[in-house]
Amino acid sequence: MRTSKIKKLVSISLAMLTVLSFTACSGGTSNKGETSAIKDVSFPLKETASLKMLTSAPSISTQDPNERVIFQRLEKETNVHIDWTCYPDEQFADKKNLALSKKDTLPDVVFNAGMNNNDLLRYSKQGVIVPVEDLIDKYMPNFKKVLAEKPEYKKMITAPDGHIYSFPWIEELGSGKEAIQAIGDIPWINKKWLDELGLQVPKTTDELVTVLKAFRDKHPEGKTDVIPMSFIINGVNEDPGFILGAFGLGDNGDHYLVNSDKKVVYSTVQDGYKEGIKYLNKLQAEGLIDPEAFTQKWDTFVAKGKSGRYGMIFTWDSSNVSVNKNDFIPLPALAGPTGIVNATRQNAMGVDVGRCVITSGNKNLELTAKWIDKLYDPVQSVQDNWGTYGDEKNANIFELTADKTLKHLPLGKASPWEVRANQFVGGPLAILNSYYGKYTTSPDDAQERLDIIRNTYVKDMKAENIYPVVFMSQEDIDTLTQYETAVKAYTERKKAEWILNGGIDAEWDSYLQEMDKLGLQKILDIKQKYLDAYFAK
Incomplete structure (x- = not known):
């Protein structure tokens, strides 16, 4: 919920980066195997399929995404195995740039891509990432439902050329002057x-x-x-x-x-x-x-x-x-x-336009789109963003209630960030204000902050508008x-x-x-x- 204070490490030599790019967590490999495109995808697949994805993780947590309960459940539900290449957050920007400079060994997906609008336009022009609006229309009912309920997000993610090049992260907690991001400092x-x-x-x-x-x-x-x-x-x-x-x-x-x-x-x-x-x-x-x-x-x-x-x-x-x-x-x-x-007021909204991209090396676009669309299921998005339940190795963020909704557990004196870091996966997701009370509860620390903004600051906010997210x-x-x-x-x-x-x-x-x-x-x-x-x- 808060911005990371970790600063990027000093870049090391290109030669060393090349070596490390082949030895990242979860057994990333240098050669991308050719696979036949799977059509008429329905989960779970009858036979296991694999996708290669590049991502990052907090340095205080596991660097093997497949050790996270959320991804373990997704693999069981879909029969799609993700071959992850993962780097600590503070190293990711340099490693991502290097990985995307090699068109013959591109991952299928950059999951926590961290791309701004300039990156999206540049990589699309270079043929590194592909437009996804047709995939959204054909294969992504969960995400289409989000865009239908909140069409302003479609404007934010659509480039001036009319294409959509990325899948966003969306986290609504309040709105307008009462949004959780209204005042940061x-x-x-x-x-x-x-x-x-x-x-x-x-x-x-x-x-x-x-x-x-x-x-x-x-x-x-x-x-x-x-x-x-x-x-x-x-x-x-x-x-x-x-x-x-x-x-x-x-x-x-x-x-x-x-x-x-x-x-x-x-x-x-x-x-x-x-x-x-x-x-x-x-x-x-x-x-x-x-x-x-x-x-x-x-x-x-x-x-x-x-x-x-x-x-x-x-x-x-x-x-x-x-x-x-x-x-x-x-x-x-x-x-x-x-x-x-x-x-x-701050010019801040709970949206990251360039959170996830599909590369031109991906031969399984329908499979990828349908897998990503599962991340936009409301109950799934909530877990992707904050954490999950039933984790026997780490403190849990939620309990799953009898009606299949997620109830936040009290964190006690634990740091919210440290508990979440061991469970959440980030990536493309959407949590709308309409989800609270329907699919999940609001986090205690978030609700406390919303109450502070509403009760202490809103009455003195003179500005009716902030500078919006534009492409x-x-x-x-x-x-x-x-x-x-x-x-x-x-x-x-x-x-x-x-x-x-x-x-x-x-x-x-x-x-x-x-x-x-x-x-x-x-x-x-x-x-x-x-x-x-x-x-x-």
Whole structure:
């Protein structure tokens, strides 16, 4: 449910990659055997068939997908054996690129493909992956039902040339302002410390300064190593950008906002942004911000949290950082100096367009499509996404009830991620809001977060729209990538510098000029073109 904090390992030599590509988990082989295409597929097959698939798995879990109960059940139900080549998540991007560069040894399917729209268009143009809209129409009733119920997803996965090149991952948990992704960087404040010091939950930016100073000076719990506020600068869910909503439109992870006129604006060139950065610099000058917040990685951030040193943090779920999640409560959107209260929304939806692709090396398209379609069965999708039941080796996520629905089991003090990592398989799937109460229950941690967003933040969300998922042309993707890389790197570097050292007033005009030189207006023109088309539809 949360974004992974694991960063890619440094690439090793091409020669070593070539060797490793033949020795990955689950006995991947270098030579692809020719098989006759199976027609009129009906499961279970009378004779066992095999497909070759490339995938990834969390490094803390088994690296043999066929050891997972979910895949064992699928093989029994279909009589299709999957010959997996699997890599740890952090190695997968490099290994996938290498595997897809060799057209004579392509896998049949890339299961957890992790492809963006640029990848899909590039690999389709190269003849590496194939369009799948006809397969969906002929062989995939489960997926067709999803697209019929939610036609907006068909728009998201359809390329400008009219083809569909991938099967998506879809996870709905709430919608609109009440979607679970509406706010990623929730500010959490230490309620235990507030109570101990006789302090109220701050409602304004000025009151927050007072509280953070009390944390610093009064040593709650007798601690002498208190960190009043910590974050990971530019860390999306761990960034302090949420605070900037008290000064205007605010900021989010990709810096794109849609204003009340349905125009795309860039958050880091707004006047309110400047005032918000000055406020954070004031906190820094007062010694209220963790000095390591500008350099630390996830592990360091968590370690200090588990030591009970934080007064306030920004993250998706406080239980990932704190020893006792009950110590922290979500801090509501604060009123700024002019009375502005704004909970800035993230441009996030529970959809990954390029989750699974079929390669041009696949000779069994009907079989593959029908096998993938089983993953879109509602009860199957729920298990693929979170985990399963009846696993005798690992903690189970669900119990299967008498009416064949899935009921989430309590996780206790266990980390939701660690329990799920040992069971879920990911890949193409769909969980719609209509499934809850019909096929499954909502996860406890997800429901808790939905309640927080609904009860704490929705009332202060000023933006009626976020920037949607759109499928751009190859030309526009290339142009956007060219300019966006430079603009984002520059603006995020200046953000860190200004919070640390100040100087934003003196540099503001030259900063805006540099942003324009780097291509910001060209970026906004492209983004606006697709936003206009989205609203027109």
